[in-house]
């Protein structure tokens with residue numbers, strides 16, 4: 004009998020919780036597809052799942068859990084009713100958890116043909132960050148050409164996709180990065196200005212570039228910048244909130260409960276009365292709750308794949324790790340030193 008391998012987290016904690024285990028190859032039910040995995044995208048959210056702080060992981064899976072939102076590989080099996088895929092077809096897929104595995108079963112609607120121009124590693128790195136960026140921009144913020152947009156963490160996974168999509172839309176993009184080594188990466192993606200907050204005063208520099216404020220700001224830092232991001236919107240402006248990584252540790256892999264509690268209390272509460280008067284909006288989402296919205300996923304992926312095919316969106320820049328080295332990959336993405344996407348190879 005064929006054996007599968009997966010990373011299993013039995014309880015919340017640090018890197019030692021990421022256990023490589025053997026299991027039976029999963030079977031497909033009606034309408035499902037089994038992907039024999041060649042590459043697995045890592046997302047910052049996977050580290051929050053490991054720490055036990057990711058709400059949708061608790062809502063949909065609980066413990067034990069195999070993290071992972073995206074894989075690429077070949078079709079290994081199909082369930083009844085799946086007639087448009089053949090064994091061996093190269094594909095990529097999104098999955099609500101369970102991606103850190105050699106064999107992943109997903110509904111047909113979450114499987115997409117791998118573009119020939121992408122390697123398996125690039126395809127596995129594509130869907131989560133590009134869907135996040137697409138949803139933030141084209142379902143929520145709707146930036147118009149010529150508008151000035153500030154993107155925090157502009158050289159990371161989501162940030163890289165945001166910068167490129169904003170340039171496709173004709174916006175003026177100000178990227179913010181936390182390390183000097185990332186400045187060239189953000190510029191290479193097309194950012195018109197890059198603020199290196201390790202060296203420059205973030206908000207003074209941002210005000211110099213946009214004295215009247217920004218039309219849109221995309222913020223996954225959370226408490227460390229949210230209030231100032233809102234204050235730096237022009238009228239009418241939109242703040243898109245999609246993460247809270249500044250509450251979490253950059254090393255060690257375990258959150259500080261004191262810091263989490265203090266940061267929770269310090270996180271700004273935006274009043275509808277004030278927002279109406281200021282003509283500013285705060286928009287927020289977590290894509291992991293939206294996987295059942297098949298029309299939405301399909302529309303986003305179709306647009307993204309068109310951009311990839313026409314070379315308007317560059318394939319994600321990837322750094323690979325063996326699946327067994329997942330702990331090292333988690334430590335790397337938590338450190339804040341990485342750029343682009345990290346990918347696990349089974």
Ligand SMILES: NC(=O)c1ccc[n+]([C@@H]2O[C@H](COP(=O)([O-])OP(=O)(O)OC[C@H]3O[C@@H](n4cnc5c(N)ncnc54)[C@H](OP(=O)(O)O)[C@@H]3O)[C@@H](O)[C@H]2O)c1
Nearest residue numbers: 046047156159160161180181223245246248249289290339
């Ligand atoms: N809501 C959603 O649906 C959704 C979907 C995908 C991702 N996200 C969120 O988007 C963010 C980016 O995700 P990603 O996977 O693309 O990761 P990433 O941007 O590749 O890596 C995270 C980046 O955040 C910054 N950072 C990390 N830890 C930090 C800390 N403790 N304090 C301040 N800054 C820190 C660092 O960049 P700089 O130092 O250069 O800023 C780091 O490189 C995460 O917060 C993630 O949870 C949300």
